[in-house]
Amino acid sequence: QVQLQESGPGLVKPSETLSLSCTVSGGSISSYYWSWIRQSPGKGLEWIGYMFYSGSTNYNPSLKSRVSMSIDTSKNQFSLNLSSVTAADTAVYYCARTALGRALIDYWGQGTLVTVSS
């Protein structure tokens, strides 16, 4: 069964870049889209975007100007960068497997809390 594990700093300073990685085990990273989703008390669940192993991406327009994603197929890992963060970006960040075609999110990582604070 596929498993996903997020990793990265739990504390980021305002105006800096939030960087997270997700390691996929139990399956190939080449056969699905890979999403990032965040959850904050104020905004609920918010889809950030997904990417395919080929490098194609689909970002939420609300975050598009600050988001970039990358993928390392040799490590079965994908990553999220969110620039110019503010306190509003404080949230639990999840990585998730997303089906090709219709983008059904079926498996989620356990999530990692990122706090934006000086």
Add this chain to the structure above:
Amino acid sequence: DIQMTQSPSTLSASIGDRVTITCRASQSISSWLAWYQQKPGKAPKLLIYKASSSETGIPSRFSGSGSGTEFTLTISSLQPDDFATYYCQQYSSSPLTFGGGTKVEIK
């Protein structure tokens, strides 16, 4: 963006009760709707996809119905393990969007 509205936001129920949660989309999403269960401190877990198809391993007491703009998640007989927050999510078009959640509490 397609807005997803869930009701109620909180629901108090007893063991054995039949529970119904409603999700409405701001425009038609055909049957491209998923339901997730989330327990405190855990990631959401897929229960239902394509409005009415059960994910493997999900108990048969969970069922989904609807199409277009109105959808329902039903728990036929509430069990202790079912006290959680439930979210609907549309995957008809980008950006993917979620409902605000329904918290099922013990009465």
